[in-house]
Amino acid sequence: MHHDTSLPVLTAKDFTTDQDVRWCPGCGDYSILAQMKKVLPTLGIPKENFVFVSGIGCSSRFPYYVETYGFHGIHGRAPAIATGVKAARPDLSVWVATGDGDGLSIGGNHMIHTMRRNVDLKILLFNNRIYGLTKGQYSPTSELGKLTKSSPMGTVDNPIHPCSLAVGAECTFIARALDADVKHLEYVLQRAAAHKGTAFVEIYQNCNVFNDGAFDYAAVKDHRAEHVLYLEHGKPMIFGKNRDKGIRLNGLEPEVVTLGNGMTEDDLLFHDESASEPVLALMLSRMTHPQFPEPLGIFRAVKRPTFDELLDEQVKNATKRLGRGRLAAMYDDGETWEVS
């Protein structure tokens, strides 16, 4: 219960810890941390009400670098730990920092169930398509055939699309951002923070040591506009340096078209992040480079009661209906008898 009406004005500095940041110089994680620290003070939430939970991996060092309550967990279990925190303390703003290995491989099960329950957590999945902390094995998002330390002849594992998984798991907020596009990343984090329910944000993150340039097609500014589709709710899907290309639906499949020669904006797909059916979000989540520009932004943002809210409501309703429980009455439930 905070009745503090005059919240102190916070800045990014208030969220800086006394810990040395130990990511490799040049790692994309720095950008994510910086944008996060920019966003946190703007949310109108007292600083002490933030909790960052993580698993294991480079991304999971995140809690040490934000001056909030933090729980550095074990590999893959951050969503489950965070669910416990949020269930017990719905008043807290709970964030999860995870990676492609942590969140989609060893912790895939928790990820799915957290999303379907719509626990009010903000999940930042740092996708660098590699295992960084263990020094360079392929991850569940590594492209097929990738040469890594554990796949000298190339991987034979088909990669997963993280946002498709989120669609399948009925996630109510699904977004993608890019470490290199800090403005847009900041916007996406803001939107995630504002969402009530599970907010799943896939962040393309460059691991400059073990998988450098994995997202160069999108990250390098010169050709970003050609390879990225920025999603805007209610707007046609247009991309390209000259904004002359768009996405059109051909049957049930998307296709890239060039505007002009009779092709107008009205022929293009219009983005609708709040569509009740996730068909569009699923389609977007499966559009990959080089065949398509890869969508960045909010794929899906819909409303559904949250798990923690419903759990709380059951407690309140039961208490209203039955009165606050009393131990003596609980003990007496069922047949009792006296011995004198």
Place this chain on the structure above:
Amino acid sequence: MDTLTKKSVQQLDEVAIRFCGDSGDGMQLVGTQFTNASAIFGNDVSTLPDFPAEIRAPAGSLAGVSGFQINFSSRDIHTPGDRVNAMIAMNPAALRTNIKDVEVGGIVIVNDDAFSKSDLQKAGYESNPLEDGSLSKYRVYRVPITKLNNEALKDLNIGAKAAGRCKNFYALGLVAWLYSRPLEPTIKWIQDKFGKKPEIAEANIRALKAGYYYGETAELFPTSFRIPRAKLAPGRYRKLTGNEAVALGLVTAAELAGKPLFYASYPITPASDILHQLSMYKNFGVKTFQAEDEIAAMASTLGAAFGGAIAATGTSGPGLALKMEAIGLGVMTELPVVIVDVQRGGPSTGLPTKTEQADLLQAVCGRNGECPLCVLAARSPADCFDMAIWAVRIATKYMVPVILLTDGYIGNGAEPWVIPDPEKLPKIEIKHPTSADASSFLPYQRNEHLARPWALPGTPGLAHRIGGIEKEDGAGHISYDPLNHQKMVDLRAKKVAGIVKDIPPLEVNGDPQGDLLVLGWGGTYGALLSAASRARAEGHRVSSAHLQFLNPFPANTGDVLSRFKKVLIPELNGGQLRKLIRAEYLVDAIGLDKVQGKPFLISEVYEKIISLLK
């Protein structure tokens, strides 16, 4: 012949009966009703439900047999009974799987209508045991239960199927007459249960009464039996299973601490009933979470504890194995959590519905690294209540995970429980640091019990990070410093060892010294106590002691052991406590190991005792 002649009534001290039939025959239900009636009547009771792992094995098959044993007595009893004095078998498969437990000369009542050729075949009988003389050692009563039951219900128009389903109550009525049990508690239960279906309630009540009157009027039974009330300690009682007791204990502990209870669990036999029970207590602020797996149940429990709840999870052996990494995280982050392990037959999937106590070493040692925590064990169904409160008390005082071991036998078994006065239960004092402590706050600074502060998110000025990587003493920063690691490992061990000062001393039943000490732990309490008492009553210098605290052991354990020439440790495992006791006290303890999915018989332990005294 005058069928209304009053039959003779014979008085007995103690009787063990067993209902058995197909898993669809409702044997657990009538067993429970018989137990309730006996407990309310004033007998001491102890039960042993025994059900198949298959939900519905083919009808009439050996795999589908379900049984329920009740021992009821005018004396203080501690086990469901070694030998069955009377058995009710609803079909040949039930007869075949259970007859070996019936005492010679014991009563065997069978449903005569269920012994057709095909029924016999399903049970693997080549000839009808009711006719081939193979049951001549027993007093066999052939009652056409199906026919008599249908006859009694024929004018109710509820259909043959629904009528047939009442035959378990017919059998219950018959046995209720045989042992002079009151029908009222069962009638009341039926009325409550089928309140919305009055015709079904009527049918069951009528079947119950018809069975009772059949016993009274038919020429079959020459006598009935009476088991006088037991002289139990004065108080108000209810019947409680171990799983119910754990649930009540956890809610009670949370109330004593003035905090909400969070209980996360993944369904697993035989622990699921704790989750079911707790999910009904939402008006106590209890939040239950059916997690996606065992790991999530444990991990969310840690998260809830971090948030400030009284946090617990429950499971059985294989689930405990899955939780172990997260339990290690609990040890490392020094969070107060309770893990209840209702042990079952292992290894792997093992015997899900049968009892065993083979998770002791898993609980004490089963994690990577030097990872000590507190281990407790309940010794009877009602004791689960007290031990659950103990578990929360220790966890919150020492900031440490506590594993509470129960087992399938005491988890599903029931006994009378003296209802405590909640006002008289000592409060659980919990102190959280506040903003006022901010200037001196360190997340891993220790108090006099070596516990670190339980600082809650939401408290201004106390923001800190916990985690599984080794932490610098006091400050709690990540630390790979060799000497700091040594220090932290030592501190965590010392903290757990220090719990000993809160633990009551190990009590000895019998003389404090002698020729033989029978030492046990967990659900074997009743059988061990009874066996040692029997030997002592015969003049042998035998005592018994039962450990409820297994890590650390009570302070006087070594002293108790040293006063006996021999130490016998009977266990439902391969000798796990024996290993710990030998390692800790260098005592050459002798084992009696049993892993058959069943509790000890008093006689098994007694015979071992006698053999060691020769």
